[in-house]
Amino acid sequence: MKKNKNNANQHVAIIGGGIAGLEAARALLGLGYRPVIIEKSDRTGGHVADWHRLFPDMSPAKDIVERLRRETEGARTLLQTEIYAAGRLGNDYTLTLSDGNTLRAGAVLFSTGFDLFEAAKKEEYGYGIYDQVMTNADLERWFNGGGDKRLDGKEIRRIGFVHCVGSRDVKAGNAQCSKVCCITAIKQAIEMKEKFPDAEIWCFYMDLRLFGKKYEDFYIGAQRDYGIHFIRGRVSEVSENIEGRVIVKAEDTLAGKPVKVSLDVLVLMSGMVCNRQVHGLACQLSLGVDEDGFLKSRDNIASITESDNRGIFYAGAVTGPKTVPETLAEARSAALSIHAYLSAQ
Amino acid sequence: MIYKGKQKIWSDYQKEIPDDHWFYVRSCIRQSFFPGSERYFLGICRDMLGKDIHETEHHTTCGGIAYHSDTIPQETAMTIVARQFALMTEAGYKNLVASCITSFGNYTETLETWREFPELEARIRENLWKACRREFEKPEYVAHASDLVYKFRGEIAERAKYHLVDKETGEPLRIVEHIGCHYSKMFPHKGVGGAEYPCVLSGMAEAWGGKVIDYPERRHCCGFGFRQYLVQANRGYSVSNTHKKFESMEPYHPDVIITNCPGCPYFLDRWQYVIAEQTGKTYGRNGFGIPVLTYEELAGLVLGIDPWDLGLQIHQVAVEPLLDKIGIEYDPAKKYLGLNEKEIMKPGLPHVLRCC
Amino acid sequence: MMEFGFSLSPSSAVDLDKVDTSRFDRLVEMEPQARICIGCGSCSATCTAEPYSGMSVRKVLLGLQRGRDAEVDRMLAACMLCGKCTMVCPRGINTRHLILSLCRISGKGKEGKA
Numbered sequence: 001m002k003k004n005k006n007n008a009n010q011h012v013a014i015i016g017g018g019i020a021g022l023e024a025a026r027a028l029l030g031l032g033y034r035p036v037i038i039e040k041s042d043r044t045g046g047h048v049a050d051w052h053r054l055f056p057d058m059s060p061a062k063d064i065v066e067r068l069r070r071e072t073e074g075a076r077t078l079l080q081t082e083i084y085a086a087g088r089l090g091n092d093y094t095l096t097l098s099d100g101n102t103l104r105a106g107a108v109l110f111s112t113g114f115d116l117f118e119a120a121k122k123e124e125y126g127y128g129i130y131d132q133v134m135t136n137a138d139l140e141r142w143f144n145g146g147g148d149k150r151l152d153g154k155e156i157r158r159i160g161f162v163h164c165v166g167s168r169d170v171k172a173g174n175a176q177c178s179k180v181c182c183i184t185a186i187k188q189a190i191e192m193k194e195k196f197p198d199a200e201i202w203c204f205y206m207d208l209r210l211f212g213k214k215y216e217d218f219y220i221g222a223q224r225d226y227g228i229h230f231i232r233g234r235v236s237e238v239s240e241n242i243e244g245r246v247i248v249k250a251e252d253t254l255a256g257k258p259v260k261v262s263l264d265v266l267v268l269m270s271g272m273v274c275n276r277q278v279h280g281l282a283c284q285l286s287l288g289v290d291e292d293g294f295l296k297s298r299d300n301i302a303s304i305t306e307s308d309n310r311g312i313f314y315a316g317a318v319t320g321p322k323t324v325p326e327t328l329a330e331a332r333s334a335a336l337s338i339h340a341y342l343s344a345q
Numbered sequence: 346m347i348y349k350g351k352q353k354i355w356s357d358y359q360k361e362i363p364d365d366h367w368f369y370v371r372s373c374i375r376q377s378f379f380p381g382s383e384r385y386f387l388g389i390c391r392d393m394l395g396k397d398i399h400e401t402e403h404h405t406t407c408g409g410i411a412y413h414s415d416t417i418p419q420e421t422a423m424t425i426v427a428r429q430f431a432l433m434t435e436a437g438y439k440n441l442v443a444s445c446i447t448s449f450g451n452y453t454e455t456l457e458t459w460r461e462f463p464e465l466e467a468r469i470r471e472n473l474w475k476a477c478r479r480e481f482e483k484p485e486y487v488a489h490a491s492d493l494v495y496k497f498r499g500e501i502a503e504r505a506k507y508h509l510v511d512k513e514t515g516e517p518l519r520i521v522e523h524i525g526c527h528y529s530k531m532f533p534h535k536g537v538g539g540a541e542y543p544c545v546l547s548g549m550a551e552a553w554g555g556k557v558i559d560y561p562e563r564r565h566c567c568g569f570g571f572r573q574y575l576v577q578a579n580r581g582y583s584v585s586n587t588h589k590k591f592e593s594m595e596p597y598h599p600d601v602i603i604t605n606c607p608g609c610p611y612f613l614d615r616w617q618y619v620i621a622e623q624t625g626k627t628y629g630r631n632g633f634g635i636p637v638l639t640y641e642e643l644a645g646l647v648l649g650i651d652p653w654d655l656g657l658q659i660h661q662v663a664v665e666p667l668l669d670k671i672g673i674e675y676d677p678a679k680k681y682l683g684l685n686e687k688e689i690m691k692p693g694l695p696h697v698l699r700c701c
Numbered sequence: 702m703m704e705f706g707f708s709l710s711p712s713s714a715v716d717l718d719k720v721d722t723s724r725f726d727r728l729v730e731m732e733p734q735a736r737i738c739i740g741c742g743s744c745s746a747t748c749t750a751e752p753y754s755g756m757s758v759r760k761v762l763l764g765l766q767r768g769r770d771a772e773v774d775r776m777l778a779a780c781m782l783c784g785k786c787t788m789v790c791p792r793g794i795n796t797r798h799l800i801l802s803l804c805r806i807s808g809k810g811k812e813g814k815a
Contacts, residue, residue, distance in 0.1 A: 120350070123541040128350035202717070220792070223737045227729075229766070232740065239561040240346060242596045247561045252715065254740045255763050261717035581707040588709055622703045696703070 010342055011036055013095055013105035015281070017077060018046020019324065020111035020316030020331045022068035025075040027335030033342070036103060037077040038095070040277075044069060044077060046113050052143035054324055055187040056214035064324070086284050091345060093285075093311060106345065107311045107338045110287075110295060111331065114272040114317040117166030117174065125165065125268055130240040132263070135165075135270045136181070139188055150265055156196045160248050160263045161185040162235045163205040167271030176292045178271030179321040182209045185269050186222045192267075193226045201228045202261060204235045204250050212323060231259065238266060272321040285309060294320045305334040313338055346559060351542050358539035362496045363486050368438035369400040370429055372445035373410065375607045375639075381656030382641040383444050386490050389644060394500055399436055404429055409447035413571035419458075423465070424472045426455045431479035441484040442493060446606035449489040450527025453535050456483060487535075489528060491605035491640050495537055495545045498552040506649030508554035511600075512672035517556035518600040521635075522546035523590075523613065525606025526566050546603050549640055553647045555601075562593035568616075569608035587616040591628050591635075598630075601667050602637040613637045614661045621698035632699035634662035646673060653679055663701040677701070720768035724806055728765065731802045734794040738762045744786035744796055754779035758786050758796045761803070777804060 012028055014021045017039030025035040043049065045068070051061040078099065085096040086108070095103045119127035119135045127133045134150050142148040163185055167178040182205065189201050208230070210216050222228040233250040241247055246266045252259045274293030282289055287307050288296030297319050298306040305314050315334040316327035367390075371383055390396040408425035411417040429452075433441055443449040459466035473479055494501070509518040524543045529536025538544030541564065547557040568586025573579045590613075594602075604610040617634040621627050629635045637660065638646075645655045652673065657664045658680045668675055680701070683689040694700050728735050738759065745757035756779040764773040777800065786796040 120353075123354060123539065128353065129347050129542070131347060220737055224733060227736060237564065239563065240559065241561050244346075252763075252767065254759075255715070255767050255769075257767065258714040259717055259767075260714055577706055579707075580705070581710040584707070585710040585712070589712075619705060620709075623705070623708055 010034070010106040011104065012338055012342075013038060013093065013103055013108045014075075014111055015083065015108065015278075016046070016111040016113055016318070017041075017044035017079075018111060018113045018316065018327075019048045019064065019068060020113065020318070020327045021046075021109070022065075022072050023328045023331035024109050024111060024315050024335045024338075025072045026068060027332045028338065029072065029074050031335065031339045033339070035072075035075045036105065037072070037075055038081050038083060038097065038103075039077065039079050040082050042080050044072075044079075047116070047137075048324060050137060050144070051140045053187070053191070055183045056212070056218050058187070083281060086281050088285075091311070106342050107313060108285075109313045109315060109334055109338065110278065110281075110307075110318045111315045111334075112275050112278040112318045114294075114321065115275050117172070117178075117270040117273045119165055119268045119270045121172060122165055122169075122268070124237050125162065125235065125266075126238045126240070126246075127268055130238060130246055130266075131244055132240075132246045132265045133238060133268065134265060135268045136184055136188060137270060139192075139267055143191060154264065156192075156264045157199050158245075158261070158263045159189070159192050159196070159199050159201045160235075160246070160261065160266045161189055161201070161203045162248075162266065162268050163203065163208075164234065165268040165270050166273060167269075168206065174271060174273050174292065176272075176294075176321060177209060178269075179209070180323055181269040181271055183212065183215050183218065185267075186210075186215075186218050186228070188267065189228045190218075190222055190226050193228065199264075201226070202263075203228060203230050204233060204248070205230060206232070206234050212325075233259070272317060275318070278318065285312060287312065290320075292320070294318065305330050305337055311341060313341075351544070354542050355538045355544045355548075358534060358537065360488075360492070360535065360537060361486065362488055362492050362537075363440050364396075364496075366397045366438060367399070367440045367442040367488070367493070368433040368436055368484075369398050369490075370404050370407065370441065370443050370448060371400070372443075372448065372607050373406040374611075375444055378607060378611045378659070379639050379642065379656055380659060381645065381650075381654060382639045385645045385650060385655060386444070386494070386641045388650075389497070389501065389641070389648070390493060393504065393648070394497060398442070399438055401432055401436060404432055407443070407445070407448040407451045409445070409451045410571060412451065413447065414575055415572065420465075420469070420472070422451060423455050423458070423469045424476065426452055427469050427473045427481055428477065428479060430481035430483060431473065433484060434480070434482045439482070439485040440488070441486070442488045442490055444490050444607075446489060446525030446527045447608070449487065450525075450531055452484075452487050453532055456487065457532060459483075489545075489605065491528075491545050491549075492537055494640050494644055495548050498549045501549075501644055501647060502552045505553060505647045507647055507671050507673055509550065509601075509643075509647070509671065510554045511670050513670075517554055518667075518670065519558050519597060520547075520550040520555040521558050521560065521563075521594050521597075521599040521602040522550060523563075523567060523602055523604045523606075523609050525604070525609055528605060546605055546640060549643065550603060553643070558594065558597045558599055560594040560597055562590045565590055565593075567606075567609040567612050569612045574608075574612070583612070584616050584619055587612055588620055588624075591617070591620065594635075595628055599635050600670060601643070602635055603640055603643050604637060605640055610637045610639055618661050618695050618698050622696065625697055627698055629662070630666065632697075633666050634698055636660065636662050636664045636667045638664075646671070649673075651675065653682070661698075661700070663699070665701045715767045720766070721770075722766055722768075724770065724773075724803075725762075725765035727806050728799070728803055731806070732795075732799045734792075735762060735799060737792050738794060739792060741791060743789040743791060747785045747789050749781050749783050749785060750779040756780055758800070761800075765803075773803075774807060777807065 017037045028035040045065040082098040246263045297304045313334045315331040408422040412422040529540040533540035568583045574583045614637040750756040756776045784797045
């Protein structure tokens, strides 16, 4: 595709500086646009910047985030900036920012991502109540060198992973599958086995959804090479015994028997839920919101990166749980759609 | 255990409990199981705190036992409940307080069912009118009596004669709290503290000086059920659930178990005798059991009411080790004397479980 | 002792803290593939012995990890070693060989007799 020549000064507002926003900005810069990344936190990279290594190749998350940051240096990035109001002005959109400025853009990309489910909402799992219960995000922080008193200096011989925490859980308000937790649990189980070679590890799952490239290999490896046990059954209740260890109850549905196990640490795989903060903006711009709270694409097959409103586009987990490669692919796809849209103006 | 995490949950599940003017409905079984409990609930609320608690001799069972034993349909249970509401309305009250957890669950379940299915409420109103020509307003608030004692726990603490501490060491007593299943498992928002970490009893225990134990099977049902106990052939699995709880709490050496249900304290108390006979095992110190008290009995002890006036001699497990530990004065010779020091019969002592 | 007409019921719950998996561990040493079963049930569905005896390779592997050794031995004794399970296993586990190894560990069944 030709680079944009006529509209080189046209701004594209990118809401959210996670990997979707960065990748889209990178592609738009390459096409000759001036993307403006609006990020509410004090750094770009989103959730991926908090992660340590990425499945299935165990590539460092830092590498991809740093590469994206480097390659988007040409884009204007507004950190710690929120959007107070948004509206349409002729063919353009105007965004009123928390820094007092107004941004006028020919197109707007929502790359606002997801929220991690608050594990404490599943009260029965005891996150924030029982000492040795942590989340997938806590574990990644620890892998990244952040200290954690649940693990540092502790003798860890028995570890559990609970899949689907806040996902596929209508009562928790999230009917959707978070897509990445099965493979993340397997990845983290392997990493924990490497850190604690004598530990026994159990993964409690409802279904194992290992759809992506190399995921199934990863699963076989976890079973065969690392001896990780997989129990098909959702954890019903977590408690703490007198030694401060975690007691987990579930049913082994393949054996048809209830099982109980005591663990030194339990990791809850918090799922992806919609980013509710974006609903206000979506409302101002009359964007559709799906039942699951994620923003509604024009079409879930042919136009996943497009909204019903001309000039507004989506990339990544704003429309539903996505993997990193899916998010990056959508970001590039959205950049091309934006280019096609602006070129036709 | 992260205490702050529990406090966070407790703050999410605080229900509004009006301060005064309650219509009180008793339990069918508590007066024979725990003869002092309801009396001292009224004593504490009316005489000590000056609250207006009204009751009428016209009220009946809530139908809960029959309903949970599958001997009457839900519609009949609801009509019985509607009649209690009618008595409340006739007496000019809007707040209903139930002595029994299953009644509380039954009233709550009925109101929630009517909220979802208003046509059912209309039918029950018609049933009630046909049956006894009564009409009713729905209560504005439904509380369990333990909610009120929880609300007044500070006032009780201010008047406390004894605290839940070991008089020798000054250490807080180790207290197991057991919540009746029908208190908040069906409707977590109707219980103080929710269903996973209720604070209705732990709040009392802490306010009166004790330390609450969170053991692995804390949330487990006492095993009573209804048909599960009422049919003899099923009692094995009823007692097995109680056994599971005792095995789980044993390492913590609890001094006392407090409860807010009619069935739980009865079974947690009596099954200790059965378990001792069948397995030879006891869970208290020196061959004794772990005393199981209702929250009213505990409040009564804290306020300095005589243990035998509270009816503690009716319990299977001897309460004397607990009384001695706190330093509560009592006369062992008067244990089996009734009203006006009338001789009531003395029970035979079990073989394994040590009793006084 | 007092006769109550009822007694404590045995629990069917599996306490993974107490399960003895030494037989499974020895099997894994001989047959590393034992770990990669996904519990799909193809082996049981095709088994000659299953409908008449309850034999199931899936249940054998799970039973060894849940402390159900007596059941495992009963199942093994019913195996006809026809090899149909090996043909259908999607993970390519040599189930026939695995059964023979297990019999050797247990000192029972087909190999035990030999």
